[in-house]
Amino acid sequence: MSTNVWEANEEIQFFREYLRIPSVHPNPDYEPCVEFLKSQASALDLPIRICYPANEKNPVVVLTWEGLQPDLPSVLLNSHMDVVPVFPEKWSHPPFGAELDEKGRIFARGSQDMKCVGMQYLAAIRALKRSGSRFKRTIHISFVPDEEVGGKLGMHAFVSSQDFRSLNIGFSLDEGIASPTPEFPVFFAERxxxxxxxxxxxxxxxxxxxxxxxxxxxxxxxxxxxxxxxxxxxxxxxxxxxxxxxxxxxxxxxxxxxxxxxxxxxxxxxxxxxxxxxIxxxxxxxxxxxxxxxxxxxxxxxxxxGTFQSTPRVPPTATNDSNPFWVAFKRATDDLGLSIKLQVFPGGTDSRFIRHVGIPALGFSPMNNTPVLLHDHDEYLHADTYLKGVETYIKIIANVANA
Known part of the structure; x- marks a missing residue:
């Protein structure tokens, strides 16, 4: 595929626009992210709410697509807006330039961890809405702050708030890790x-x-x-x-x-x-x-x-027939012909706070055949990998929202 074709793709354009927002530690400014997500909500014709569970500098943004049976427990598609620091002199491309090279690689901090996943959620929702699809369960797409420094001012505070409880979450998807092999890791627990x-x-x-x-x-x-x-x-x-x-x-x-x-x-x-x-x-x-x-x-x-991160041990998310969301997720990956491998996440993600309040959560980033570059110099994601991930989420979201 030529560079012109990638650059003309609407979803690639949105992804690169989001990557150019330097919501970077140690002092991330989330307001440009909020404004960008407001524009996305308007384009998708979805209601948006902005919550401040910790303080006014750390917003949580939630877009909502109401289901046909809104009383059912909903599905949460979570991602974080913040990214880790960069050392520009170590990069061959500007770390917030989202430059696309002739091979189709998009270079930017957050391209793997994890602005890709947040935008893939929205791209999948866009495709599903355009197709006229509707689902039983309400879908919430959340964008949270502070994950890269532990989540105290983000998901940790959010799960304790009335704003979170009002979402009636029954299942959550969050980030995984890229895989250099054809296999896709799926994370059902964390250390x-x-x-x-x-x-x-x-x-x-x-x-x-x-x-x-x-x-x-x-x-x-x-x-x-x-x-x-x-x-x-x-x-x-x-x-x-x-x-x-x-x-x-x-x-x-x-x-x-x-x-x-x-x-x-x-x-x-x-x-x-x-x-x-x-575990x-x-x-x-x-x-x-x-x-x-x-x-x-x-x-x-x-x-x-330790610190607040030392939450009590919680049971891993069930990956058997007792969990209808797992069954729906697995059926989607089987239908797509994806080879998945269950793993325990080696680090910490916002899923630990979700599981701690009794909600099953899976970590999954559809980036196989991709070098693991989270937190590394010259972090990148290939445009084709990104677009294939969108197609993967279309199937997964449709399945879990009807589970």
């Missing part, structure tokens, strides 16, 4: 995030002494135990080719702080570990193990377990 912070107290004094119970000695013990745990998970992954990164627990030392100068033994060291607990890990037992290691290290260690 539990724990930011484990050890505040390690110890004897302080001159660096020429050999004092007992120093913070450094205790930190050494804690580090050894955490790295042993990590090594066991590395071996699990290496020994079983069927396992994905989301099936194991990951532990990484991310920050160490403390000390005043080179010849003073400090009274306090602080170490933070990023821990992503697999087969007993969280209470994991916490107890860390506390035991802290006592074994010599005591005087305070352990903090």
């Amino acid at each position: 539990s995030v724990r930011r484990v912070i050890f505040k390690i107290g110890g004897s302080a004094g001159h660096g020429l002494l050999l004092m007992p119970n120093t913070a450094g000695e205790k930190f050494s013990y804690i580090l050894e135990k955490m790295m042993e745990f990590r090594s066991a998970q590395v071996r699990r992954l290496e020994d079983n080719p069927e396992l994905q990164i989301g099936d194991v627990t990951t532990i990484n030392l991310t920050t160490v702080a403390g000390g005043v100068q080179s010849n003073v033994v400090p009274p306090l060291l602080t170490a933070c570990f990023d821990c992503r607990l697999s 087969d890990i007993d969280i209470s037992e994991f916490h107890a193990t860390l506390l035991r290691w802290s006592e074994e290290a010599g005591g005087d260690i305070e352990v903090e377990f």
Whole structure:
């Protein structure tokens, strides 16, 4: 296909327009996104509401297509408006230029994560409305802020609001990850995030002494135990080719702080570990193990377990006949001849907040045969992949909205 044909495509034009909005951290401005989505709602002849569950700088935008049986639980198609920071000098194209090269690649931050999915939802809705389709269930298309920094001011706040409860959500679709193979990953669960912070107290004094119970000695013990745990998970992954990164627990030392100068033994060291607990890990037992290691290290260690992201473990979304939405989703992918693989999402998405309030959710981004470039330099999505994804969502949305 020639570049002219891609550039003339209406949906490609809308996608590139959305990508050019620099809703980028650390200080994203969402108002241009809101104005763009208002224009989309007008073109689609859909009502739009803007909610502010956290504060006035973090809007949640919801477009609604009412179903024939509006009392039924509705379908939520969720995406986030924010994108991660860029280092323009590392890009071969302007990161918010949405340039289309001769191969059909659209370069922009958010082209994979995840402005593509939000616009594919709207493109699919546009096609379905133009075809005269109507469905049993109401469909809500939400665009939320703050996902890339944890979601506290976005979906986390939204699911607790009356605005969210009034939507009567029965099922949610959200983002997945690109796949470099022909297979499409479908995510039915997420690992539990724990930011484990050890505040390690110890004897302080001159660096020429050999004092007992120093913070450094205790930190050494804690580090050894955490790295042993990590090594066991590395071996699990290496020994079983069927396992994905989301099936194991990951532990990484991310920050160490403390000390005043080179010849003073400090009274306090602080170490933070990023821990992503697999769904087969007993969280209470994991916490107890860390506390035991802290006592074994010599005591005087305070352990903090993360932030608001540390939601209680919730059951994975059912992927069997007990879940009519899964049945409808699977039937759509089967009819389209797609090869899908169920996986546990290795990171964190807004789906964890949806599942936490008891709503089944699947993560899915129709981007196969595509290098994984989320958060990377020169992030891009091929125009044909984008358009095929629209066709995929047309089938999936029609099925789940009639489930």
